[in-house]
Amino acid sequence: MKIYADNAATTKMSETAFNAMLPYLKEHYGNPSSLHTPGQQAAEALQTAREIVADAIGCTPREVLFTSGGSESDNQAILTAAKLGKKKGKKHIISTAFEHHAVLHALQKLEKEEGFELTLLDVHENGLIDPAQVADAIREDTCLVTIMYANNEIGTVQPIAEIGAICHDKNVLFHTDAVQVVGHLPIDVVSDNIDLLSLSGHKFHGPKGVGALYVRKGIPIATLIEGGAQERGKRAGTENMPAIVGMAATLEESMNRLTENIQKISALRDQLIRGLSTIEHAALNGDPEKRLPGNVSFCFEGIEGEALLLLLNAKGIYASSGSACTSGSLDPSHVLLAIGRSHEIAHGSLRLSLSEENTEEEVDYMIKEIPKVVDQLRMMSPVWVSKVRGEKDFIL
Amino acid sequence: MKIYADNAATTKMSETAFNAMLPYLKEHYGNPSSLHTPGQQAAEALQTAREIVADAIGCTPREVLFTSGGSESDNQAILTAAKLGKKKGKKHIISTAFEHHAVLHALQKLEKEEGFELTLLDVHENGLIDPAQVADAIREDTCLVTIMYANNEIGTVQPIAEIGAICHDKNVLFHTDAVQVVGHLPIDVVSDNIDLLSLSGHKFHGPKGVGALYVRKGIPIATLIEGGAQERGKRAGTENMPAIVGMAATLEESMNRLTENIQKISALRDQLIRGLSTIEHAALNGDPEKRLPGNVSFCFEGIEGEALLLLLNAKGIYASSGSACTSGSLDPSHVLLAIGRSHEIAHGSLRLSLSEENTEEEVDYMIKEIPKVVDQLRMMSPVWVSKVRGEKDFIL
Amino acid sequence: MSLYSEKVMDHFTNPRNVGEIPDADGVGEVGNVKCGDIMKFFLKIKENRIEDVKFQTFGCGAAIATSSIATEMVKGKSLEEAMTLTNREVVEALGGLPAPKIHCSVLAEEALKAAIQNYYERNNIPYDKSLFPNCAECETCRMV
Amino acid sequence: MSLYSEKVMDHFTNPRNVGEIPDADGVGEVGNVKCGDIMKFFLKIKENRIEDVKFQTFGCGAAIATSSIATEMVKGKSLEEAMTLTNREVVEALGGLPAPKIHCSVLAEEALKAAIQNYYERNNIPYDKSLFPNCAECETCRMV
Numbered sequence A, B: 001m002k003i004y005a006d007n008a009a010t011t012k013m014s015e016t017a018f019n020a021m022l023p024y025l026k027e028h029y030g031n032p033s034s035l036h037t038p039g040q041q042a043a044e045a046l047q048t049a050r051e052i053v054a055d056a057i058g059c060t061p062r063e064v065l066f067t068s069g070g071s072e073s074d075n076q077a078i079l080t081a082a083k084l085g086k087k088k089g090k091k092h093i094i095s096t097a098f099e100h101h102a103v104l105h106a107l108q109k110l111e112k113e114e115g116f117e118l119t120l121l122d123v124h125e126n127g128l129i130d131p132a133q134v135a136d137a138i139r140e141d142t143c144l145v146t147i148m149y150a151n152n153e154i155g156t157v158q159p160i161a162e163i164g165a166i167c168h169d170k171n172v173l174f175h176t177d178a179v180q181v182v183g184h185l186p187i188d189v190v191s192d193n194i195d196l197l198s199l200s201g202h203k204f205h206g207p208k209g210v211g212a213l214y215v216r217k218g219i220p221i222a223t224l225i226e227g228g229a230q231e232r233g234k235r236a237g238t239e240n241m242p243a244i245v246g247m248a249a250t251l252e253e254s255m256n257r258l259t260e261n262i263q264k265i266s267a268l269r270d271q272l273i274r275g276l277s278t279i280e281h282a283a284l285n286g287d288p289e290k291r292l293p294g295n296v297s298f299c300f301e302g303i304e305g306e307a308l309l310l311l312l313n314a315k316g317i318y319a320s321s322g323s324a325c326t327s328g329s330l331d332p333s334h335v336l337l338a339i340g341r342s343h344e345i346a347h348g349s350l351r352l353s354l355s356e357e358n359t360e361e362e363v364d365y366m367i368k369e370i371p372k373v374v375d376q377l378r379m380m381s382p383v384w385v386s387k388v389r390g391e392k393d394f395i396l
Numbered sequence C, D: 001m002s003l004y005s006e007k008v009m010d011h012f013t014n015p016r017n018v019g020e021i022p023d024a025d026g027v028g029e030v031g032n033v034k035c036g037d038i039m040k041f042f043l044k045i046k047e048n049r050i051e052d053v054k055f056q057t058f059g060c061g062a063a064i065a066t067s068s069i070a071t072e073m074v075k076g077k078s079l080e081e082a083m084t085l086t087n088r089e090v091v092e093a094l095g096g097l098p099a100p101k102i103h104c105s106v107l108a109e110e111a112l113k114a115a116i117q118n119y120y121e122r123n124n125i126p127y128d129k130s131l132f133p134n135c136a137e138c139e140t141c142r143m144v
Ligand SMILES: Cc1ncc(COP(=O)(O)O)c(C=O)c1O
Pocket: A236, A237, A238, A239, B008, B009, B068, B069, B070, B071, B072, B074, B100, B102, B148, B150, B151, B152, B177, B179, B180, B200, B201, B202, B209, B211
């Protein structure tokens, strides 16, 4: 059995996306800036795609900017708010300790190079922000609150609408990295009080290398990539037409199946969580209720995540430890440290991220195999052995 | 007949590119940062693609950074040099008046926001830089010379190796926007003395939304998109695997067929130039010898380019006026103004950019139809009529 | 699949009333080559009515199409009626224009008015100057 | 299609000499949980020879594989021979390791030496301290 359970890293592209892309990979190759028929055909498809994406998050097409992905969107959102802030002498930004690196590193650059001040809110053991924290942290000179809609490693979903309301009350721009949420949970930028939102195609069965940034009307957008007049001069570069069209097509389909998918995936998730909870000295990461439909994240005491991944890989289970980006590094995930896991425990993490393509049989197989592999590694772990003998204390 | 003669705007993707992409659009969807088999399969393909691109321009794989396209590469190259310059108190940059907007706008931003000083070299009537101009312009505080390898509108190819040699002599970084050249003419970054080079996949029958930046070993790269550890931490974002693989595959093929293609396309170009040269009061833009194999650029007195394009479009000839990006704007192309065309003349421009897929028959058809359309528009042009009557002087 | 509506394309590729009237009673030219659009209107006036109208245009497809339809719209009209032609009506008659091309319709309105003004001037007919564009101060061609 | 060579995967998925020697003559443990790698080596020494060796490892695939192959490489060797084992030899025996995993081979070398040192200490055998890692000052686990 081959089980792809790493959908938070990237997803299999849907047939819908592929079929939508196909003509743009083949005969419809015009540049939408060109005036001739193939160019204008592309320009029209670009507009249609923009409308679909706008519809999916409840904004107008003019508020949607196409980018090369979630990271670029995050960077441009932060740059936009920072530039505005700088002009007004407001150089304080509020975020959380467990943002994706695309946000965190962009913020740290502002701190280091531009003298911005950061407040990174505590995300507590359950991985959730309390809106009151945001209210308390906002200062006279706060120019941006950026809090991810849902965390990519532990799957917790924040009370975004309430946070947004506070920001709007206090007249502070609110950005949310919704890369893990768009296409998976309903979003409405208006009722969620969002000013800037990032999304990425390949996280919802769309193509890689494409994303979008929503910027509420009236906010002057800062440009990250200068050049031609594409995206109304706010994002230069010949448009990635096949990817844009593919992303829109699959997003439209995802939105149509949203309720059904949420139900199906959440059921698989809960089945898997229940199954893995029988493993001793293990713990679910993140709130059990307020989490993404597909996210299952555990820490297993006494073992190390990479070894776990590789043994699971040998059994055809494709998973992740912490986020894909940090796998292979010596440091444990900053997300797990942020929810208070010790280094030792954080090293023993496993993320299984499900999609609607996973099945109950797959979940059963994982519930059967994962404990065996955990056991196998524990048996050869000096840490585990000394805990079993009572020479060291168990943490979990 | 449908003739695509806008290959400088974008190209039809090759079968080779499409076939290379296909598995990565379908079954091989892993994230190269993932440790499991699908992830590592992607990581390997990424490395192979990097080697191919490196081979094509004569550098090592570690010197190749994948980006979302030519504009991003240009921006990152300029940022890299500017950051280094700033550190050393060197804030003078040399470029030309007819760079692509991805370069020009990035430079103007540095001028406006960071206090850099720009020297934009005159490109003369023939669209060529004399290396001596660069030598003369370099100052103590020059941190970058950025000169495009070949111009996208008028096709002139600069003496890059000589310019690079001067820069290296004077210890100044040299960037070249080679977006129109890679895959079309031989490039060797070592013998061409290039430190930074931009390329874009969709200009050589590769996919849109992907490009690369070559950065010579030892130059500390500045990051434009912060985030994950992709591209050794210098360009965040989940890699656009299908596009990267497709770009590499078609580049490899282009390099294998380079001599053959240059011969074929240049012959078509010269046939077309000869044919259009019979039109009165018209002029070829750019040097007739030192130009891209596929570039044919004319100005026709007394008419306006957009009208010309649309009538040609009705005849199935897909062309461009100035660059695709500026079409539709009221201002005539900055490139044509830079080579000394008056506003009036610059408005009447036509760019036909050929590829190896064009045929002699197509060229014959264009030679037959274009003069008719030029005539048709001239007959209704008050400017033309007054010149014919001798009320105004002809310029060309 | 086109920048322009079918109506625009029709008037652009088959423009009506192209040419000039050698013994025109009024001629108006607006725009300049720098901005890329020049329109010249020729009027034949009989008993205060536009008996014939022709145009020459240097410019984009929209410029040619707006010239063409404007001549159709005023042919046979009295000068007073013709003076009420607005650029908005021209745009509507064409089934819309892309935003950056709206200025072409303004040019068409102004070219017509300039030709009527020229007729008044030639014939020393008194008229209300405020109703006519002042080409010296015209910023139309810089509008986007 | 894998991060690791076949040899590494073999030693990782079928590690040799896993476990402990209850009455070991020397035991060495290096690394720490913070950096994510701990190796513990157990030695049975007879007539200055490594009669038996076992290991326990908390760590990544490379850590387990280097432990495994290192035990194979020193089993039956004299202590002096075993002391000449270098991390480079371990890497070569595995057919290479990805750059960020080289530190695992260093850990394996050090775990072995720590166990030998422990044997010398327990038996009051004089030895050259400079040949052994000083774990208190060891920065291995911060190497990348
Ligand atoms: C010379 C030149 N530089 C840069 C670019 C920008 O490339 P891209 O559209 O792939 O961002 C182009 C084409 O649009 C170009 O012709």
